[in-house]
Amino acid sequence: MDKGLSEESVKGIQRAVDEIFGQEHVTVTLRDRGTGQVVYDFRGQHLMRPASNMKLVSGAAALAILGESYQLKTEIYVDGPVENGVLKGDLIIKGGGDPTLNEDVFVKFASKVKEYGVTAIQGSLIGDDTLFPGETLPPGVDEEGETYCWGARVSAISMSPDADYDASSIIVKAEPGEIGEQPSFQVIPHLCGHEITNKAVTVAAGEENTLEVLRTNDTNQIVISGNLPQGESAKAWVSLQNPTINTLQFMKHIFKEQGIAFNGTSAIAQGIVPESAELIHTHLSPTVAEIFPAFMKFSNNSIADIFVKLIGHEENGVADYESGLKSVRAYLNQLQIPAEEWQFIDGSGLSHSDRLTSEGISALLFKLQEEPYFKTFFDSLPVAGKPDRWIGGTLRERFTESEYENRIFAKTGYIWEVFCLSGYLIGDSGKEYIFSILVEGYEDGIPYIDRGLAEMLRYL
Missing domain, CATH: 3.40.710.10 (DD-peptidase/beta-lactamase superfamily)
Structure with missing residues (x-):
């Protein structure tokens, strides 16, 4: 042998x-x-x-x-005329599967939109995620795993909370308060349209840490539960309910911070880049x-x-x-x-x-x-x-x-x-x-x- x-x-x-x-x-x-x-x-x-x-x-x-040297491509399109800084139409993001999109990239997107002369958007923010057809939930994910970053949905438009590139997830950090009170929490980088219910309790140092942060499947509801002892903290990666929509919600938040206004009726939706749209920026990811x-x-x-x-x-x-x-x-x-x-x-x-x-x-x-x-x-x-x-x-x-x-x-x-x-x-x-x-x-x-x-x- x-x-x-x-x-x-x-x-x-x-x-x-x-x-x-x-x-x-x-x-x-x-x-x-x-x-x-x-x-x-x-x-x-x-x-x-x-x-x-x-x-x-x-x-x-x-x-x-x-x-x-391969790089993943994300494109920004405008569909409509720009008059006095107002885009009278939709801003469209066409996804290429880039798992590295983050807050810094979205700030750059905002600057490119402003360079084009847009400071207000009258239409909607549209995400074209059609590059990846079919079900977004990976085939190996069971009902218990869907809430975690390792079971996150795979979309052509997603974002990562840090340089680990856990695409389609956010981080929830919890810190203890006074005994008997709720722990405080921080979301990195943003709630992205999710809602958090805090049912957790701060307990005395030395007691068991049973804190959990879970998203209820097929909803945008995140629940923090269990006990968090004083002197400890907890950190959880939670998958996005709809990576395309949730990513666009965060992107819209960044655009507003960077001085781009949206009409009160502006929607966030999934769609397809129309033939009439004009490409204004192409973002390339880090290489493979x-x-x-x-x-x-x-x-x-x-x-x-x-x-x-x-x-x-x-x-x-x-x-x-x-x-x-x-x-x-x-x-x-x-x-x-x-x-x-x-x-x-x-x-x-x-x-x-x-x-x-x-x-x-x-x-x-x-x-x-x-x-x-x-x-x-x-x-x-x-x-x-x-x-x-x-x-x-x-x-x-x-x-x-x-x-x-x-x-x-x-x-x-x-x-x-x-x-x-x-x-x-x-x-x-x-x-x-x-x-x-x-x-x-x-x-x-x-x-x-x-x-x-x-x-x-x-x-x-």
């Missing part, structure tokens, strides 16, 4: 797999990073749910198909390469699905999952990755219907080393134990002991009872390997993966 490891090493790794994971819950593949040779394999061709290890696939495809660290370090679901949809648009003319994933599969075939039986539902791995293999993932990670975009890909992987979140990402609190420093560069993955870790490592011998570990059936699989990988390192 193996010429790269001693018989003793193979037996040691197998013992770790048997004793730590159990034979029915895991698939493991180890490759020599230099040669690509499989040095250990346990159920490597067994189809497993990849969780966010799916982002290794969708991310690599985005770098290859869209390209590192610049977005990539936030995507991989923080395992950003929205960006994964946006990438897949844009791949579909660029390759097949339709920005949906089916078209995008068709091209992702073609990309894997081009790299000769054994992915014939793989199942794709989304780009993020949030769906429990996705299926990959550890053998195929490790083969992809090997092949990527020869691609011109590999440095961008590798540098965006979380580095185990590094406390700086822009380096350690989702691995910053794992493998924190000094013996593991700068030795594990990998993508995490989690959905209910599924835990994954795949990437590159340096064994105790100093030799470099590629690994993929997919685990199912544990309520908390992280300790199993970390113990198992730590034990494997001893034999590598």
